[in-house]
Amino acid sequence: MNKTIKYLAFGDSLTVGFGAPDGRGFVCSFRQKVEHLLNVPVQLIQAGTNGATTSELLQTLESDVQIQKDIQEADIITITAGGNDLIQAAIPFFYQNDPAFLKSALQTYETNYKKIMIQIETLRQGIDTPYLVALIGLYNPLPQVPESAYWVQRFNIFLRKLEQPHIHIVQVYDAFVGQDTRYLSEDAIHPNEDGYDELTRQLECVVSFEQLQQLLL
Numbered sequence: 362m363n364k365t366i367k368y369l370a371f372g373d374s375l376t377v378g379f380g381a382p383d384g385r386g387f388v389c390s391f392r393q394k395v396e397h398l399l400n401v402p403v404q405l406i407q408a409g410t411n412g413a414t415t416s417e418l419l420q421t422l423e424s425d426v427q428i429q430k431d432i433q434e435a436d437i438i439t440i441t442a443g444g445n446d447l448i449q450a451a452i453p454f455f456y457q458n459d460p461a462f463l464k465s466a467l468q469t470y471e472t473n474y475k476k477i478m479i480q481i482e483t484l485r486q487g488i489d490t491p492y493l494v495a496l497i498g499l500y501n502p503l504p505q506v507p508e509s510a511y512w513v514q515r516f517n518i519f520l521r522k523l524e525q526p527h528i529h530i531v532q533v534y535d536a537f538v539g540q541d542t543r544y545l546s547e548d549a550i551h552p553n554e555d556g557y558d559e560l561t562r563q564l565e566c567v568v569s570f571e572q573l574q575q576l577l578l
Contacts, residue, residue, distance in 0.1 A: 364577055366403045368392055369431045372418065372441030375497065375560070376409030380551030387497075387560040388439065394561070395437065398570055399577060406431050414445045415473035422480045432484045436576045439564070441497045442477070443516050446470045448550070451503050463512045471519050478523055491575050494528045495568055496520055497560065500537035502550045529572075533563045 370376045370388040378386020388407065396403040408428060410417070418440075421428055432438065450466035453459070485492065498517045503509040517534055524530050536559050537544055544556035552560060 363401045366436045368437040369406045369435040371408045373413040374411040375441035380546035381554040385554045387557045390561040415442045419473045438494045498532040529567045531567045
């Protein structure tokens with residue numbers, strides 16, 4: 362009997378698909394792609410929150426019983442996090458020109474992301490079924506701030522440290538450089554439909570058909 366793949370999309374407004382028409386974010390596109398490749402139903406659990414920081418996402422993981430259950434049952438988990446940490450720090454930096462705000466945001470992001478991954482691993486203890494996690498790196502959401510490129514890349518360098526055989530890092534930074542008018546929506550921060558399509562392409566480049574097939578075993 363064919364298995365149903367459970368896909369938990371967890372994160373911030375990028376997981377929601379903010380900036381694109383309904384159903385045109387990367388989450389829905391990736392779900393359809395997996396369904397097509399594996400020829401089995403894919404059940405999507407949409408757990409994105411507009412504006413969520415890594416602190417808020419960690420708090421949700423630690424306190425929300427339903428999310429904890431979803432993580433235990435998921436075959437695929439995608440996570441978008443960190444953009445709001447950066448944006449919130451960029452505002453006081455912009456006015457005071459003090460990089461300490463951005464440095465502090467990076468430290469908070471690293472601490473929280475490590476705890477998020479530990480929480481996921483803890484919830485999966487004793488569960489033998491294979492699962493796959495894709496962590497989506499940051500593009501530069503503030504190209505109009507010259508210093509932001511450096512800090513975004515610092516965020517992305519850290520993310521690579523979390524990679525494991527079942528944890529894949531999807532770096533999208535390079536694909537977005539110089540493509541602001543093409544890939545960003547009217548707010549000049551979130552991707553538009555084309556931007557989310559590019560996110561989906563980068564995700565598909567990292568998660569192979571063979572890795573997806575393992576989820577059916």
